[in-house]
Amino acid sequence: MNPTFSLAIGLAISATALAAPAARAASLSFSIDNVTGDLSGESFSGSFDFDDSGLTGSGDEFAPVSNLSFDFLGTNFSEANAVAGPEAVFSDNQLLGLNYAAETTGPTDFTFLSFAPAPSSGELSLFTYDTTTVSDGSVTQLEGTGEISYTSVPEPSTVLGSAAILGLMFLVRRQRQKYAA
DSSP, rough: OOOHHHHHHHHHHHHHHSSSHHHHEEEEEEEESSSGGTTOOEEEEEEEEEEEETSSSEEEEEEEEEEEEETTTEEEOOOOGGGOEEEEEEEEEEEEEEEEHHHHHOSSSSEEEEEEESSHHHHEEEEEEEEEEEETTEEEEEEEEEEEEEEOOOOOOOHHHHHHHHHHHHHHHHHHHHHHH
16 A cells, blocks of 8 residues: 555544544433442442533533433333432532432332442542232331442544544654664
8 A cells, every 4th residue: 555545544544533522411321339238249230421511610510411321130120210300410620420319119029229429529439228929928028328420421522533643653664663773
């Protein structure tokens, strides 16, 4: 392949990736550890998106949550199970956590769980669960708490941009080695 053509393709890919508009939705994954109570030692995880376009970075702010997914004891919880609309809670541009309460009921079971944001930056968010199941005349109740930690999920445009820049650097290095030899 012509070296000039390779360089031109690399530059075009880089420019396209860098010029891509920033996404307005942020994605977070979360894990629940240090579970106490009947499920002590267990850990759980999930994810959600929120629109950060309306956040100013000042004071207490709330962003509506979408694409919430959390598997708990074989049940996938989402916005559809919410008692009220789930929100990502911020204070002075710092994520305090997810504000979400959900319940499911069936003929023989009931589950209630909640995610409470941290009271202030630097403190842990809290997960609480309470389930009751009736089977063959016996009642089983599980209850306890856990600590929630959040991790930002990289946006696809960020990953693509990084890959394009690395590709361009590789092409330039390759060209230099070729002409140095």
